[in-house]
Structure formats: C-alpha cells, structure tokens
Amino acid sequence: MTSFLIFIVLILVAISVWQITKIFELSQVGADNSQIANDKDNKINGYLMFGFLVFIYVITIICFAKYGHLPLIGNAASEHGAGLDTLMQISMALIFVVQIITQALLYYFAFKYRGEKGKKALFYADNDRLEFIWTIIPVITLAGLILYGLFTWTEIMDVDIEEDDPLVVELYAQQFNWKVRYAGADNTLGSANVRFLNDYEGKNVTGIDDSDPSGMDDVVSTTELRLPKGRKVLFKMRSQDVLHSAYMPHFRAQMNCVPGMITQFSFTPSKTTEEMRATDKISKKVEDINEIRRDKNKEIREFNIGKAPEDQKSELDPYTFDYLLLCNKICGTSHYNMQLKIVVEEEEDFNKWLSEQQTFAQVIQ
Known part of the structure; x- marks a missing residue:
C-alpha cells in the first residue's frame, strides 16, 4: 500500500511540474511560441536519430555477447530437422543483414535531409530503374525462400506407406491432456469416434469402435509417448473438443x-532421449537451469526458517531434460499444462x- 501511495504522489508531482512549466512558457513575453520546428529543432532531432541508431546497434551487440551462447531447444532430434533449421538460419541471416542496412539508411537519411531554412526538398517523381531494382531483388529473394520452403515441406510430408513402413501413432487431444494410441500388429489404427468414449465403463478413453477388427490390437498410453529411434513415425491427430496443436x-x-477431421505429420527420430541429454547444448541448458534452482532453493530455505510447516515453501527438484509434446494453441484455462513426456x-x-502393453481387446475384457 505504501508503494502505491508513493507512486501516486510521484505522478501528481510530475503533473504539477508539467503544469508549472506550461505556465512559465505562457508568461514569457515575446517568446517564440510557434509550433513549427526551426533549424535548431531539426538538427537536434537529426542527431537524436543517429543516437537511436547507435543505441539499437549497441543493444543488439550486447544481447548477442551476453545471451547468444544460451541454447533454446538444442539441435534437431529428427532427420528432417536439419533441413528445417537450415531454412530458418538462412531466413534469419537475410532478415538480420537487411535490417542492419535499412536501419542505417533510414536514420542517415532522416539526418541528411532534415529541414533547413532556405533548403527546398527535391521533388523526385519516379525512376523506373530504381523501382525495378528494389522490386526485383525482394521478388527473387522471397521466391527463392518460398521455393526452398515448399520443397522442404513436401519432403517432410511425403510419406509412402509401403516403402517407408512407418509406425502409425494417433495423438488424441482433449482439454487438457494427450492420449496416445499405437496401431497394433497390423499397423492399422481402428476406427474411432467420440460417441464411444463412455463405452466399457469409461475404459475406451480414445473412443475406439469395437466393431472394427483393426482396433482390437491397438495400444493406448496416457502417461507418455514412446518412439523408436531410426524408424519413421506417422502421426494421425484428432481433437475431442476444441482446436489444439501438437x-x-x-x-x-x-x-x-x-x-x-484427422490431420497427420511424420518424422523419423534421430536421437534417443539419453543421446540428446548428452549433447553440449542440452547439458549446458540443464546446468544453467539447475544453477538457478539451487539459488532459488537457498532463498526458500532462508524463508522457511522459523515458519510453521504449513507456511513453508517446497524446494525445487533438480531439472532433468525430457522431450515434450505440447499444445501450441490457446485451448482453455489449463492450456499451459497440456503436455506429455516423450521417450525416444x-x-x-x-x-x-x-509388446508388454495391454491391447484394447485385453482392456475391455
């Protein structure tokens, strides 16, 4: 409450100073109250433009130096991931280079062509050559990126069932959890519908149609998604309620x-969970997170001194890396918690x- 009152007082003081300043300006006899900028104003604004240009470049360099080493999600753990990363790196490099050049030109021109008394702006109607240059360069660049992206996407989405022999897995999305259904020995998922969810005293958690023989050997997991390294996995995706995103x-x-409707996506895992944990980027990330948690636990232990057991805070467990399946659509109040552990x-x-899991036929017996 005290902090709030102090904040209010500071706001009122600032308003008072502003009002006093305006009164002082109005009281100046013969003062120039014109709202039109003069040469001095334009010059100051021109230098401020240069100052801001320096600021954004300096802050960019500082961010790269201080935070550039921090890993985000590590190297790709799928065979197609390397191509996707390359596409992203090319796009970001182009954006970065163009941003540096255009920002420098923008603020330089703002200074060079600032308003000056007796200086008239040149009316430049058009220049076909310049317009062709600044049109054709972006067209060629964007066309190259789009074509590269289309070929990459086509390669990812092209699945030949007979040749690739993918493992067929269904991801069933619900507010706010995931359920996983593996095709059985026939590698064919049985038909399913939301109408069957209440069958067999709620044991039919993905709505498998028991009249379809293909579904009787399906295996359902509600605790984790397990995947084999080196084998293509074809995911069939359904949603029970709202739009989700796997x-x-x-x-x-x-x-x-x-x-x-049923959507699909496929990839081939290239690193087991243990192999990913051993990579430099992930190891560094885990180390950084656990260092933060150790510092936080020290604060918690100090806070708990002298506190009753019911008022004490729990310490944070050490972080261990795991692959995760997340929902990337805001699907409701518990969207943030809609995740499932993936084991490769x-x-x-x-x-x-x-082979050790119960099939649907065994579950409903």
Whole structure:
C-alpha cells in the first residue's frame, strides 16, 4: 500500500511540474511560441536519430555477447530437422543483414535531409530503374525462400506407406491432456469416434469402435509417448473438443488437431532421449537451469526458517531434460499444462515395451 501511495504522489508531482512549466512558457513575453520546428529543432532531432541508431546497434551487440551462447531447444532430434533449421538460419541471416542496412539508411537519411531554412526538398517523381531494382531483388529473394520452403515441406510430408513402413501413432487431444494410441500388429489404427468414449465403463478413453477388427490390437498410453529411434513415425491427430496443436519442438514438428477431421505429420527420430541429454547444448541448458534452482532453493530455505510447516515453501527438484509434446494453441484455462513426456529409445527397446502393453481387446475384457 505504501508503494502505491508513493507512486501516486510521484505522478501528481510530475503533473504539477508539467503544469508549472506550461505556465512559465505562457508568461514569457515575446517568446517564440510557434509550433513549427526551426533549424535548431531539426538538427537536434537529426542527431537524436543517429543516437537511436547507435543505441539499437549497441543493444543488439550486447544481447548477442551476453545471451547468444544460451541454447533454446538444442539441435534437431529428427532427420528432417536439419533441413528445417537450415531454412530458418538462412531466413534469419537475410532478415538480420537487411535490417542492419535499412536501419542505417533510414536514420542517415532522416539526418541528411532534415529541414533547413532556405533548403527546398527535391521533388523526385519516379525512376523506373530504381523501382525495378528494389522490386526485383525482394521478388527473387522471397521466391527463392518460398521455393526452398515448399520443397522442404513436401519432403517432410511425403510419406509412402509401403516403402517407408512407418509406425502409425494417433495423438488424441482433449482439454487438457494427450492420449496416445499405437496401431497394433497390423499397423492399422481402428476406427474411432467420440460417441464411444463412455463405452466399457469409461475404459475406451480414445473412443475406439469395437466393431472394427483393426482396433482390437491397438495400444493406448496416457502417461507418455514412446518412439523408436531410426524408424519413421506417422502421426494421425484428432481433437475431442476444441482446436489444439501438437507441437514437438525438438523434432521440429507441429500440426493442428482439428475437431471433426484427422490431420497427420511424420518424422523419423534421430536421437534417443539419453543421446540428446548428452549433447553440449542440452547439458549446458540443464546446468544453467539447475544453477538457478539451487539459488532459488537457498532463498526458500532462508524463508522457511522459523515458519510453521504449513507456511513453508517446497524446494525445487533438480531439472532433468525430457522431450515434450505440447499444445501450441490457446485451448482453455489449463492450456499451459497440456503436455506429455516423450521417450525416444532404440527400436528393440521400444518393441519390447510395446509388446508388454495391454491391447484394447485385453482392456475391455
């Protein structure tokens, strides 16, 4: 409350000073009250433009120096991820170079062509050559990026069921959780519909149609998504209620889950969970996060001294890296918590785990 009152007082003082300044300006007899900028004003604004240009370049250099080493999500963990990363790096490099050049020209011209008494702006109607240059360069650049992007996207989405023999997995999105259904030995998902969710005393958690033989050997997991390294996975995605988005950042994969239709996305995992944990970027990220948590735990221990057990705060557990399946659409109040752990392991270990799970036929018995 005290801080709020101090803030209010400061605001009132600032308003008072502003009003006094305006009164002082009005009281000056013969003062120049013209609202038209003069040469001095234009010169000051021109130098301020240069100052701001220096500021944005300096702050950019500082950010690169201080935070450039911090990993975001690490190297791609899917075979198509490297191509997607290359496309992103090319796009960002072009944006960065163009931004540096255009910003420098913008503020330089703002200073060079500032208003001066006796100086008249040149009326320059048009120049076909210049217009051609600044039109054709962006056209060629954007066309190159778009074509590169289309070829990359086509390569990602091109799945040959017979040749690739992908593992077929369904991601079933609900507010606010994910359920995973693996095609059984026939590698074919059975039909499913939201109308069947209440069948078998709620055991049919993904709405499998028990009249479809293909669904009887399907396996449902509600605790984690397990994937085999080195084998293509074809995801079929459904939503029970609203628009969700299956986002797996480390695999550079994202696809909307749309009520009433089935969408799909495929990728081949290239790093097991253990291999990803051992990479330099992820190791550094885990180390940085745990250092922050250790500092936070010291504060919590100091806070808990002398406090009753019910008033004490719990300490933070050490962070361990895991792949995650996230929802990347704001789907409701608990959207932030809609995530599922992904475990990538060797195909032999995955097959062993899958063979130990109950099929839909066994669950409903």
